[in-house]
Amino acid sequence: MENVVYAAMPGAGSIILIVVVILLLFGGKKIPELMKGMGKGIKGFKDELNGPGEETKEKTEE
Numbered sequence: 001m002e003n004v005v006y007a008a009m010p011g012a013g014s015i016i017l018i019v020v021v022i023l024l025l026f027g028g029k030k031i032p033e034l035m036k037g038m039g040k041g042i043k044g045f046k047d048e049l050n051g052p053g054e055e056t057k058e059k060t061e062e
Contacts, residue, residue: 010018026034 022031
């Protein structure tokens with residue numbers, strides 16, 4: 001059963017290949033912008049999961 005779990009995990013070679021393909025597709029200058037946008041999206045998603053009341057409480061405390 002453990003062999004099945006290890007078979008699904010990517011190795012170092014696969015990860016390097018994926019990174020190289022991403023660099024070729026987007027270029028070095030575009031990747032930081034993509035990561036910044038993804039970070040804002042994740043933060044917004046987490047804020048919405050907490051509920052609308054949590055954000056207003058934090059702003060009033062500051």
